[in-house]
Amino acid sequence: MFDKDRWQEIWLTITRNKIRSLLTAFGVFWGIFMLVLMSGSGNGLEEGIISGVKNFPKNSCYFFSERTSKAYAGFAKGRNWSIHTSDVEVLRGRFPEIERISAIMFEWNEKNTLRNNKYGAYMVKGLSPDYLFIEPQRMLYGRYINEVDIRERRKVCVIGEQVYQEMFMPGENPLGKLLQINGVAYRVVGVNIPVTKIQIGGRSEASIILPFSTMQQSYNRGDKIDCVALSVNEKFSVSALEEEMKNVVKKHNRISPDDLQAVGSINVEKEFKMFYSLFGGINILIWIVGIGTLLAGAVGVSNIMLVTVRERTKEIGIRRALGACPRSILMQIMSESLILTLLAGFFGLFMGVALLYVVDIFMQNMLQSGEQIFFAPPQISFATAVSASIVLIVTGLLAGCLPAWRALQIKAIDAIREE
Structure with a gap:
């Protein structure tokens, strides 16, 4: 049932x-x-x-000057000092492990660039040819700066893609054209675009690159530079050489070897x-x-x-x-x-x-x-x-x-x- x-x-x-x-x-x-x-x-x-x-070299490092924290060799504590071109050569000769090394300079002013009736404000960088391999760039037009530009202090420049778009007509060939930068005329030899998002001293596409020797002369910098960038052979570690490199720079500039503040650095290997x-x-x-x-x-x-x-x-x-x-x-x-x-x-x-x-x-x-x-x-x-x-x-x-x-x-x- x-x-x-x-x-x-x-x-x-x-x-x-x-x-x-x-x-x-x-x-x-x-x-x-x-x-x-x-x-x-x-x-x-x-x-x-x-x-x-x-694409950024992981085995690279940047060195720059800061105030000293200790008195040394007759100089008072808190001294302002500058890295010089000679420091680049000292590091190059002292460390055979270095594969690429470049001097770096920076300058920025409002409306510092003029072409015909167009104005622009861009970061101006003074670099060495080796910097193309430290902060990789792809060339849209022309070439990068070379050793002849450095040696002869040529008034040439490499501009970023944004600079090209804002200062030239679409499709216009910029090679050989003149740009007036802070009152000085420079001939464009190349247009570059970054292939990495790590960009030191501002966006590369909105920057103008000069030979560092030309920039030293045009801006009355003498032998001074703002920074040294280098990369070492992949068989070596830049972290293992960093302190020794700092000591060489300190010795060359009469800074106390115990001064931990005077020489600043950015170690890309450590950042990675x-x-x-x-x-x-x-x-x-x-x-x-x-x-x-x-x-x-x-x-x-x-x-x-x-x-x-x-x-x-x-x-x-x-x-x-x-x-x-x-x-x-x-x-x-x-x-x-x-x-x-x-x-x-x-x-x-x-x-x-x-x-x-x-x-x-x-x-x-x-x-x-x-x-x-x-x-x-x-x-x-x-x-x-x-x-x-x-x-x-x-x-x-x-x-x-x-x-x-x-x-x-x-x-x-x-x-x-x-x-």
Whole structure:
């Protein structure tokens, strides 16, 4: 005879179990979904930043003068001093490890550039030919400054792309044309564009480059320069040579060898190491948060399996009474836990990768439209996906351990008592 109340009770039990299982599975789904999103976003941020600076020589360093902090050789504490052209030659001769070295000078004034009826205000830099390899540039027109320009103090200049666009007509050939910079006429020999986002002393596309010797003469600088930039052979570390180079500069300029302030420096190698350490820490944090969320989901799976074991006490007890070995009971509970975890986890992995793919398409369209973004299209590596799958399997097995142990404790007499 049809028992309506009994069937309603069975239906409610099944529905309750399904809802409970879905909520538990959602915890695992959310954990792997967030792990994929955070990992992809972290990779996108790292790739976006590193891609903008990867062409910059990592084994390079910049030296500049600061106030002395100690009295020495008859000079008072707090002396202002300047780096000179001779310091470049001293460093070049003292350290055969140096591959490229350049003097650097800076000058900026409002409306310092004139051509016909066009005015502009740009950073003027005095550089050596080697600087093309320290801060890499791509030539749109002509050439970079060369040793003949330095030796003969030629009044020539290399202009950035923005300077060209603002001072010349679209498509006009700028080579050989004159620009008046701070009242002095210079002939344009090249137009450059940076290939790296690391730009010392202002944006390269909005700068004008002169031979440093010409700039010394035009601006009455004598033998003074503002900075020395150098890069060493990749077989050596600039960090290992940095202090020794500072000591050579101190000795050449009669500065106390114990003065830690007088010679300032920017070590690009250390900056890159800091970048990589930062992103390494971000990746570790992402995995800690992701695995923590997964473990929270695993606790939920373990709890639902404990409830399931409690509700199936009669079934398990009867199976034990009929001779079911502990291994079969163990495999049953562990497999159910593993399947529940894997289904939820792989669905979360699929949804996370799908969302990253959509974001990738959107960002590729932005890049094609010419928009500048520092964040590369997010994506996860195959190794990350495999690692996430392994974590899922381990999580599923751990989630089933306690319920399986509880199931093994059920005896046939417990089934009778449950009834």
